[in-house]
Amino acid sequence: MKQARISYKISPNILDALEEEPQKVMLISLDQRDKLERFQKKNLNWEKGKCNSFFSSSQYLEYSPKNTSKATGILELTKILNMPMDATVAVGDEDNDVPMIKTACIGVAVKNATEKAKAAADYVTVNDNNHDAIAEVIEKFIL
Template sequence: MYKLVASDLDETLLNDDHHVPQRVVDAVRKAHELGVRFVPCTGRPADSVNVTLEELGLAGSADDYTLSFNGGCLTRNSSPEPLTSCSLPFERARKIYEAGVRYGVCMHVNTLGPVYLYNYVPEERAYIQGRMNIVETMEPTPDFLAGQTIVKIIYMSLDMSYLQRIEREMAEAGLTDGLDVYYSGNRYLEFNAPGVNKGAGLLSLAARLGIAPEETIAVGDNSNDVSMIRAAGLGCAVANATDEAKAAADYVCQADNNAGAVAEVIEKFVLGA
């Protein structure tokens, strides 16, 4: 029997209006009543998941968990204090930040506190405003963050071909050597500390809870979800997932994120509906 279901948020658990479909709420509740844990696993900060936890009925629970920053940070749903955290070495963060300035992209600099937004373009403001604690900046270097923990840096652009070109050029220049680099949300290029990925985060949480890897399910839609799709006992991709995520999955949903794909997985493999 599966004992833990981990799910990505954007374009997977959440519909295009950034809410949890009622079908998913009902399925998570029924699974929870059977003792099956449901764990949001996102690239975003933990505090940005609060509304989702409320919708799922998991807010404030000391026995339930959230994996944020692509599995690099683990929190109980009852407390904002991280049980585990990760960070980019400051000099690596400096090179990535200054390259982002040169490329002219919008950047998220994720810390254990606010998310600092460089070149906060209108398209990104409309997409994320109100969902996380944001501080705007146009500083040309990250020196103003010296002494803070920089968890990861994200480049944002609606031109995926431009992000792909940036990734190639940065790799050729050796700027990303050893880092975990992913795409997410069809608009982000993410730079994470070495060894930080959703698969490692899922397996670490499962071990903490005494759950075997084969007793876990993971659901996702994009390249930053591939590691947990592969690590889980059952890896699933939603119908709107990228080809890369679908190729990694054991099961590809018929439903997309708007039609409650996560509920489809829970109904089929946990509830036996």
């Protein structure tokens, strides 16, 4: 197995395995998204007020601390860089990118993004994320 740069645990019951408040919990099912969806639904009451759950791909169900998202990342970065929000462009492809896409001045979804990401976007690229979507965004909105 390839060395991971972050610590991880493999557990049959993630709720029992938590020893302290994690920065991120990722549940992975390579071929059974419905299993992850059932887990997420079953634990909705548990997560209220504690964390956010979202799919970052069809195989990854992630949990992160409440009040953190890619949107809060953009807001913090603009403060640190003393940059106006109207100078921000965000590009995403998954449901977890929706808050970021909505927060940026220009929110972009790539061609092969989820329907939720596309619905949140101001612009959907002609190209997908494997074929120059970022170059398209740079040429259209930045240069």
